[in-house]
Amino acid sequence: MPMKMEIWPGRPYPLGATWDGQGVNFSLFSENATRVDLCLFDGQTGRQSACITLSERTDQCWHCYLPSVRPGQRYGYRVYGPYDPAQGHRFNPHKLLLDPYAKQITGQMLWHDHHFGYTIGHPDEDLSFDTRDSMAGTPLCQVADPAFVWGDDRRPNIPWDKTVLYELHVKGFTRNHPKVPEHLRGTYAGLATQPVIEYLQRLGVTSVELMPIHEFLDDRHLLDRNLTNYWGYNTIGFFAPTVRYSATGELSEFKTMVKTLHSAGIEVILDVVYNHTAEGNERGPTLCFRGIDNASYYRQSPIDPRYYMDFTGCGNTLNMLHPRVLQLIMDSLRYWVTEMHVDGFRFDLAAALARELYEVDRLSAFFEIIGQDPILSQVKLIAEPWDVGEGGYQVGNFPVGWTEWNAEYRDVMRAYWKGDGGRTGHLAYRLTGSSDLYESSGRRPYASINFITAHDGFTLEDLVSYNEKYNEANGEDNRDGHNHNLSWNCGIEGPTDDPEVNALRRRQKRNLLASLLLAQGVPMLLAGDEIGRTQQGNNNAYCQDNELSWLDWHLDEDRQRLFHYVRRLIALRQEHPVFRRKHFFQGRSIAGADVKDIMWLNPDGREMTTQDWDQEHRRSLAVFLGGEVLGELDAHGKQMTDDNFLLLLNADHEPMTFTLLKLNGRTRWQIVLDTTTEDGIGRPRHLRGGSRLTLGPRSLVLLREHSNHQEVDDEWSLLSP
Template sequence: MVISHKGKMFPLGSTVSDAGVNFAVYAPNADKVCLCLFDGFGRCERDRIDMYSHEGGVWSVFVDSLKEGALYGYRADGPYSLSDGHFFNFNKLLLDPYAKDFSGEFTWSERHYCHLPVGEFNTLDNAIDMPKSKVVKAQLYTGTKPNIAWCDTFIYECHVKGATQLHPEIEKNQVGKFSALVQPAFLQHLKSLGVTAIELLPIHAFVSEQFLTTKGLQNYWGYNTLSFFVPHKAYCINGDINEFTTMVRQFHEHDIEVIIDVVYNHTAESGIDGPMLSFKGLNNNGYYRTLNSSESTYINDTGCGNTVNIDDPITLKLIMDSLRYWVEVMGVDGFRFDLATILGRTSEGFTSRHSFFQAILQDPILSSVKLIAEPWDVGPGGYQLGAFPPPWREWNDKYRDVVRRFWRGDGGTLPELAKRIHGSNDLFEHNQRGPLNSINFLTSHDGYSLADWTSFEHKHNEANGENNRDGHSENYSFNCGVEGATNNSEVNNLRIKMQLNALVTLFLSKGVPMIAAGTELNHSQLGNNNAYCQDNEVNWLDWSGQNMTHSLSQSISDLIKLRKQLSVFQHPFFVHADDERFSVEWLNKKMLPMSESDWHDEENKTLMYILADKLKSKAVMVILNADTEHLTISLPTSPFSSSWECMFTSEYAFDAKTLPISFCLTGQSAWVLVSNLEENTND
């Protein structure tokens, strides 16, 4: 016989004590909420216990003698009214929004839907197709965190499964799992590259959309969240969520931070016709944004069917509690927020003074971790690059696009390219942020790989089952003369060279550099620029064969080492004319300061700049030549010494270390030169 009593209304979720387990859930409009306890296999509902109502809409119950590991779910009864946005259906087993672990698998069936069709109440019980929430006794993370400064950060965006699924030096039972990422072979690879932070694509528990599973596809990326607290169980060898924390601890022991990509903008419950899994059956109007209409209509600023209503205080609390949990219990060092504009939206639109941003800023835990915004969504006024408040960093797609266009050979790109290389002061300086607020990248999980950027002029997404209609049509890409894979060595060499050119630009730009996993391996997605549903070799990194032959690993390692030697890239502020220590000078092909006509010459496809540190009497000159023609240039000698040392070039044929004052600048090449100033201006 189960013995229970009222219990406490906070904390929400399940809380273990020596006497038993307290359960608390928020369902303000429910008439009745029941706690459902299951057997150890999650198959039989052995007890159904009425919960007690508290002020403010919280329901609770304390179950005596219940232990950690118990499996449970909720059922909520109340009004069912489309016009009012109330979808209570006692036939649906609901996941605890605060569950820290699950047991069992999610299976798609018509039983998950609240109504079939719209308006017709669905009496089918879905418990058989639902995972069960699992009682966990959370322990605070005890590892030592690296706390790497932004100026020293180099981010490696990575998919848990795809990074190691084909790795020949990792045991078969570990490939594609959290534990594989910290096996010596992969760890050493990251260390040799110079990576300081691994940014994992969504690791919150997620499910594949039904429209994908019916086509035999899966949601590979993971942007379809089922829980804000539970690690994705498919990434655990034995379903043990502690494997995630073990992974984090081992990364920290090697001075690598862990950033996770989080999706707080929408959930897997989709639109009004989507499944009822958790939030929708507890407080639909509170958790999701809806329009005031005769029928409850979801606002879809995410393009995924629903939009999380962060204006609601309990929803805001849920997200804040989730973030703190991942820092304090799971040990992560920061977050990349998918479609982050959603998190700053009120009914009036986006505001940098949203309560979410203020809550983060005043929070002693969250204000000190790495916070990265994807600064856009698909709603009205959704593009907000540069509008986020300190201390947020932002993915800078303007940087990505102009670097791609410049190396593709587009005219008229120099003025914007210079701004992006300089750290995008036009975007970030207005609210007292610096160049390190810009996350600079060439490619990410979304879009072409860097190899495909130089191999395809047209997207090839046929495998996604949408007749190639999905994905962006303009990728600022080129194919070096042949569409797709080729055995032509001249074409392949040019492709590698152009990738190197772009990488030189990335690592010699002010801002925080990020690369997508596989960039260093010349990884191709076969021209698919929206490979979110390809759980196969399209996304899995190939650690053998041609990819390794054309590896860019050593070049990336050399460039990040070079960057770290140059003090100007540790400088947290923009370099302007009145800077006492640093200077930046933009030069034309005659080594004279760029004139207005030079900047706006559509045919000018060469950008050269010198960054000097007067305190250390050191200067670096970067030459980016996207023109196909060779050009003889004379290097400046004053106030520099009479020689420049070539630290890196994408030009294969060049092997000299010290450059002559006059030399041939080859077409489509990038160069990094270093020189000493003749005298220390601070002496």
């Protein structure tokens, strides 16, 4: 028998289910609904225990207060209104709906035709109306208890110029980790264990960027192929951490993970998907937003509201033009900062959030609101600056205060090191923070998030091992994934026992990693690249929740050596501010200095001319970085200085001899990095300015000006014996 309970009017705000220590306030926005029912479910049996018609409606929010309800209560909604797809309305009270503001979502989605608001198989499916109840197999919302002892937890507040990002998947990172207790592998708790924390600290990364942890769904078509939406870019709950990564099912587990990482000095950044939802296009399921108020939540075609405007390639686009949808996203962001203590966000397909009508508007309401928000304007904001709509590629066009994944950097570095000609001019911009993209708008070098690889595409190991993608395991006949990978297999496709090919691949990885961690801007490392992780040529492993995606922690000598090389690169970057400047280079000296802050040099030691930059065949160049002319202040207001460095790059297949820069007859250069060696450590040689140094094919060398009057060489070769 349904239970009887006391029902009070409650309040319209806050939206969602809010426990105040005595009872729970429920509030749901729907502009076009005619009736809203709150359904309560027994936690033991899963059966519906009560159905309450919300009689209170304030500012288009339907609400009540239940003094007898406690945290842990499971619930959902049924929403009544017109079913008129031609006018953009798709209400269907036969479908149990999730609360968009749910802090916890429990239960597994068991797909069935009854989850769709229309009748599958009907002659005009999209205009039909399905009367089957969808309760069976639908996840439920759960009232959350926000209590947690944060103690003295505080955000690490790593300055952008000292930030080293590390993109990882919560499950895949620890699923096979031998030192993480088995019952914690693949969970938030597993990420907070001592072996993982120590690994991150040893590596030297400052900020973990977690791939989506908002509650998401596995697409029905993937489950039919025994696959899942492993990456998680299919959100259905913007406030709830997905339970699939939880060892306990409690909110406190996620909070403990954040607190533990903070205590180790590591920031937590969330990859968030506010551009679309898991409900897909007009033929998708009715699970939440579509059934609550389709016309408000989704961008619809102005010609025929039956169809969606799709700027995401996922079937729908959230309607950022509606104030309540904008409020939903802002409330979600503030919740994750204030209640869950995260340190920032990476916005998936962020250009979709900036579309006012059709055009991308970088001063849209979304960015204006974040820019003036006293909470959100102070956390790290990272844009994936594109979507799939017309004009959606917006690298360099986001507002001050935002950083961007710099795809220009990725493509130039890949092309240069695979040996493509005519890239040195672009290379110079990318190595120095991409001033051509960011300086004119008043942004700094750290607006550029530099990356060679990310979750989407080849891993670093595969980038140097495959010319083609191999995505057959995804079940889409290898049609999915990028075809323009700018990869090079070094002579043989895939794994090989050829020692020369493997040596070249190892050197190419060292070249790419050095280019990443010695460039101006903020480096982002894909988890596992530092230990040679492979996806066997799959460049779109979004549905591979298996050994193909999980990190392999059994490290042979080569993989351990690569880890220590990356660790050393990060330490070198952090030790020397000349590699992480807060301002762009000016190409000139400053008061009291007799050298420029940067000089671009030919291999013969001459400064580059316009004609030199235009040479299509050029694949070698040198850059002088003037550490003694930083022209920047430290945290205490004192002028910063650093060593002078000389970076030599040779992407040619032939050796190249460089004449080392000579500064006022006093220069001594010490080799500190040499990618021709297996550990990447430069041989302990000192060379005088004006002497010659021969680099091997496809190699990089970093030298530091050295004041020690040790014996020096006038010529030295780094060619492998």
